[in-house]
Amino acid sequence: MYQIETGIEITASPEHVWSILMDFPAYPQWNPFIRSLSGVAKPGEKLRATIQPEKRRAMTFRPRVLTATDQQELRWLGRLGFPGLFDGQHYFQLAALSNGYTRFTQGEQFSGILVGMFISSMAAATKAGFHAMNQALKNRAEANDHIGHAHDDISKEWY
Template identity: 80%
Template structure:
């Protein structure tokens, strides 16, 4: 197994961040890594995702939703070929912080017999894609908060 994990703190509520993550049709407008996402975020459902790490070609796949906990976590499982060959469990986790911010954890757990073959060639681009998406999510959530298009959070 191999894991890539990134984190960013966002000056917005988990509700605000979650609403952006769940607005799949808007992904092409702001998301530099997951260029499109469609489907229903409900366990057992299949999504259609197109990812494009920087300077790589786009890949479209059909992951199955494993978990969709409101304002907490979205997790899916994507596979290359058959189960156990190259599987990726992708997740977004939101943690409310005491200052009204949200800690956004974005990661993926890779498993399968081909992980060792592929991971070295894809790890840097994948991690860079996660970091770019995290920054874009932060900009979108905080920008809308500054513009007054959402309620400001009370400071603690």
């Protein structure tokens, strides 16, 4: 198994950040990594996702939703071919901070017999795509934040 995880603190409430993540039709307007996302965020349902890491071709796949916990986590499982070949469990997690802000974590756990062959060529672009999306989500959430806090520039991002 191979895992990539990134995160960022967002000066907005988890409720507001979640509302942006769940507004799938708006993804093309703001998301530089997940260029489109459609379907119902409900366990067992299939989504249609198109991702495009910078300087890479777009890829469309149909992941199955594993978890959709309001204002906490959206997790799906995408597969290449059959189970165990190349699987990716992607997740978005939100944690409320004591100041009313949100810690947003995005990651993916890769598993399967082909991971070793492909991960070295895709890890850097995938991680860069996560960082780009995290920053774009932060920018969008803070542009129309409903908490009413003065915005300190807390551009804390971690790996």
